[in-house]
Amino acid sequence: FRIALQEEGGECVFSSEFNPHAQRVYEQNYGEYPYGDIKGIASECIPDHDVLTAGFPCQPFSISGKMKGFEDTRGTLIYEVFRIVKVKRPKVVFLENVKQLVYHDKGNTLKTILAGLSALGYLYSWKVLNASDFGVPQNRERIIIIASKERIFDFSKVSTRPRKTIRDVADNDETKFEYLD
Secondary structure (H helix, E strand, C coil): HHHHHHHHCCCCCCCEECCHHHHHHHHHCCCCECCCCCHCCCHHHCCCCCEECCCCCCCHHHHHHHCHHHHHHHHHHHHHHHEEEEEEEEEEEEEEEEHHHHHHHHHHHHHHHHHHHCCCCCCEEEEEEEEHHHHCCCCCCEEEEEECCCCCCCCCCCCCCCCCCCHHCCCCCCCCCCCCC
C-alpha cells in the first residue's frame, strides 16, 4: 500500500505492526519504526487521514492456514479496522486479503466484513486481482475491497500492465541465474 500510494503523491501518517522482526524490517525499508499492536492503540492517537489501508491477517481465511476465520483472534483484527474507521471517518477504506476470503465460510465472512463497512456508512466494491496483471513477476491473487462514503469504486476502470517474468526483473549483469524450463 505504502509504496503505491506514495508514488501517487500520498503520505503515510501512521503504520502498525506487532511483530518486532517485521517492525525492524519496516524501519530499514522506510526509515520509521511502526507502532505496535493495533489493539493497544487508541483510535484518537492515530492521525486524521483521507485513506485508511489495511492488510489484515490472512492466515485465518487462507487455504494454507487452518481457516478458523473469526474463531482465530487474528481473524478478528478487521474489527480493529472498523473501530478506527468509526472514529477517523476516512474518505476511503482500502482493504486487501487472500482470494480465499471470498469463499471462506460459504461467503459469510466476506458478507460480514461488507456489512460492517455498510453499517459505518460506506459504499463498497470488491474484486479479486492478480499482481501479475500489474507488472509484478508474481502470480498472487488477492481480494481488494474499496469503500467510500461518496460512491462505489468502479473496478472496470483499473488498467493492467503487461505481465513480467523473473527474467524481466533479475539483475543479470551482476548475478548469473540458473533458469529451469
